[in-house]
Amino acid sequence: MIAYNQTWLANLRLQEILKNDLSKGRISDAEFKAITGKYMVGFFTPGVFARIGLFIVTCIVVLFAGGLAALMASSSNVLVSPGFPVFLGLLSYAGLELMVNINKHYRSGVDDALLFTTGSLFLAGLFMLFSTYNNGSNYAALFGIAFILSAVFTLRFADMLTSAACCVSFFAFVYFTWTGFLSFGMATAPFAMMLVSAGVYWLVCADRNKYINYENCFIVGQIVCLVTLYLAGNYYIIQSLSDDLHGQTNTAIPFGAFFWAWTIGIPFVYVAFGIKKKDAILLRVGLLLIIAAALTFRNYYHILPLDITLTIVGAILLGVAYSMTRYLKTPKHGFTYAEPKEENMMDNLKVESLLVAESFSTPASAPTDSGSKFGGGDFGGGGSSDSF
Amino acid sequence: MINQTGPQVNEFYKTLHAEGLLSDESFEKVSAEREQPFFHVHWELKTILYLGVLLLTGGLGLLIYENIDTIGHQFVLMLIAAICIGCFVYCFRIKLPFSTEKVKSPNTAFDYVLLLACTSFVIFIGYLQFEYRVFGLNYGLATLIPMLVLFFVAYWFDHLGILNMAIANLAIWMGVSVTPKQLLLNSDFDSETIIYTYLLLGVLLIAGAYATQHFRFKKHFKFSYQHYGVHVTFIALLAGYFHYYDFPLCAVWILVLFGFAFLIYKDAFKDKSFYFLLLVILYSYIAVSSLVVRALMRVLESGGISLLLMYFIGSGIGLIFLLIYLNKKLKTA
Numbered sequence: 001m002i003a004y005n006q007t008w009l010a011n012l013r014l015q016e017i018l019k020n021d022l023s024k025g026r027i028s029d030a031e032f033k034a035i036t037g038k039y040m041v042g043f044f045t046p047g048v049f050a051r052i053g054l055f056i057v058t059c060i061v062v063l064f065a066g067g068l069a070a071l072m073a074s075s076s077n078v079l080v081s082p083g084f085p086v087f088l089g090l091l092s093y094a095g096l097e098l099m100v101n102i103n104k105h106y107r108s109g110v111d112d113a114l115l116f117t118t119g120s121l122f123l124a125g126l127f128m129l130f131s132t133y134n135n136g137s138n139y140a141a142l143f144g145i146a147f148i149l150s151a152v153f154t155l156r157f158a159d160m161l162t163s164a165a166c167c168v169s170f171f172a173f174v175y176f177t178w179t180g181f182l183s184f185g186m187a188t189a190p191f192a193m194m195l196v197s198a199g200v201y202w203l204v205c206a207d208r209n210k211y212i213n214y215e216n217c218f219i220v221g222q223i224v225c226l227v228t229l230y231l232a233g234n235y236y237i238i239q240s241l242s243d244d245l246h247g248q249t250n251t252a253i254p255f256g257a258f259f260w261a262w263t264i265g266i267p268f269v270y271v272a273f274g275i276k277k278k279d280a281i282l283l284r285v286g287l288l289l290i291i292a293a294a295l296t297f298r299n300y301y302h303i304l305p306l307d308i309t310l311t312i313v314g315a316i317l318l319g320v321a322y323s324m325t326r327y328l329k330t331p332k333h334g335f336t337y338a339e340p341k342e343e344n345m346m347d348n349l350k351v352e353s354l355l356v357a358e359s360f361s362t363p364a365s366a367p368t369d370s371g372s373k374f375g376g377g378d379f380g381g382g383g384s385s386d387s388f
Numbered sequence: 389m390i391n392q393t394g395p396q397v398n399e400f401y402k403t404l405h406a407e408g409l410l411s412d413e414s415f416e417k418v419s420a421e422r423e424q425p426f427f428h429v430h431w432e433l434k435t436i437l438y439l440g441v442l443l444l445t446g447g448l449g450l451l452i453y454e455n456i457d458t459i460g461h462q463f464v465l466m467l468i469a470a471i472c473i474g475c476f477v478y479c480f481r482i483k484l485p486f487s488t489e490k491v492k493s494p495n496t497a498f499d500y501v502l503l504l505a506c507t508s509f510v511i512f513i514g515y516l517q518f519e520y521r522v523f524g525l526n527y528g529l530a531t532l533i534p535m536l537v538l539f540f541v542a543y544w545f546d547h548l549g550i551l552n553m554a555i556a557n558l559a560i561w562m563g564v565s566v567t568p569k570q571l572l573l574n575s576d577f578d579s580e581t582i583i584y585t586y587l588l589l590g591v592l593l594i595a596g597a598y599a600t601q602h603f604r605f606k607k608h609f610k611f612s613y614q615h616y617g618v619h620v621t622f623i624a625l626l627a628g629y630f631h632y633y634d635f636p637l638c639a640v641w642i643l644v645l646f647g648f649a650f651l652i653y654k655d656a657f658k659d660k661s662f663y664f665l666l667l668v669i670l671y672s673y674i675a676v677s678s679l680v681v682r683a684l685m686r687v688l689e690s691g692g693i694s695l696l697l698m699y700f701i702g703s704g705i706g707l708i709f710l711l712i713y714l715n716k717k718l719k720t721a
Binding site: 014017021026027028031034035038044046047049050052053054056057058060061064065067068071072110278280283284287305306307308309310311312313314315316317318320321322324325328335336337 | 453454
């Protein structure tokens, strides 16, 4: 089962809670020291930047080791067989077990990177084996095996990425099996996917306290399920699949009204439930999916030109924010907009300020470009770049 | 993302209390907190505000751009000016008094209203220049004024986002771009002027970072200066090295790079910042590796590849140990 020392994992969780208490001044420094001394953790877990650095460097090592292996094997024709990436994956996995068991790495960047490369190499092998590369593709088998592998990795390392891969490959497996082996599969696929994702969501949200080491995995699973449940009934997705099936564009869709209602309604249902149950994940996924719903709608109906839409939506958002602050001036019904005092990585990096610089200052006002734009207020997509 | 309200947590506190590790007073405090956990919508609110400002300014910009023929320039200018002045007046009225230390913003919306004010100000200046050529062909002045205003606003209202905008504007004024995305996307490092400009900018920013700390004036602004400064300087030095690759001058560039790396390394230790330590290590690694590749390519014209691969494997493993070591050292330092 799980590769990490379970007592340490439990102690780590407790230390996190106490750290939070300490930063809010609920417990004293001496108490914190005494408790963490008793409930100690022996993992090697560096800070976030060390983790990123170790991740990058480990990936470099694995990449060049793979290159060296390929160079040595290049005389024979081993390279084209799916066995080669799988073999490399096994080596990488051996390294991972070594780092975790002997060197006690836990979320150190090294184990993250090795798990990542192991998974990718196995996946590459699977693709070589089952996709068109080897004459005749069998996606159901591919995703079936990928699901089993990622499930095993998730159980062993409780990693968020593998749990996401696990959920996605499970849904892909169900989809390809359903549409591939049932004669009425394609027509009923949306409903099947809805039922399956709702079922998995229900499972994931069941009693989690028994599997407390996998808390993060459950959260990831919850997100994937919610998104899949939405996409299963999204009008754009249905339309594209239907077009694919009939080989023509803009085919008529049975139950079109139902799918439209699903596309627009589900995000709001998520948000409503998120507020009612005080579930941050439901709420945030719902808010993001509202954007998806709006984009889907705009894809089919152009009621307003882009500029007016942007202006109106921006004004509405500011209005919502304003009324929210007004309404929650004094915290109500257990809601508050005050900043949570927990230590947050985002603050550490000052991400927000970097985001502002990315999205609000494009050098469009530079003299060379004066013919096309006004400069400054360009609404380029703010995104963090890979350099921090 | 830890469930902090589960039954186990309460049990845990009880155990600690029983073991005598938690005093009565602390136990009361943590128990009181458990009973009324608040649901924080802080990040949701901030995201909505951020998106709202982004979409509104983007939409307004586009709206004006599309309809410029029908609505007339004066009206547009007045509208933008009204938004700008309105936002600034609001900010001036509710701001907390100035201090050389960090000043908290009076409410959540404040930061975004200020952002809207500054963005509309930049649009206003750009518009004036574009339509009426207020600054003539003196483009330097057209970018200098927004930059100065942005720097002033950043310091006066203590706003990190605006400071970042100001730094980006400083780069624009010098004729280059500075945000990482732009650096990667459309930078052309093949001309000497650009390399020297970047180098100057980087040195300026590093000097700014140093001055911020030395004079104890808005010390929390140091990160922004140093973040851009370090990236820009390293990239400029590397670019300089590759630009003069075939000349003896390249030795100077690489030496300066290592000297600079050493300075930042010392400073990172002083600040206990692993972020800058990591940057130093990674950029220096690129420099060292380029030297090694160069040497290997010259010595072994044919069989160099496998040696090269081995170098990267070996140095990578070495780097892992180095990072682990530095992590420990930084924690105990």
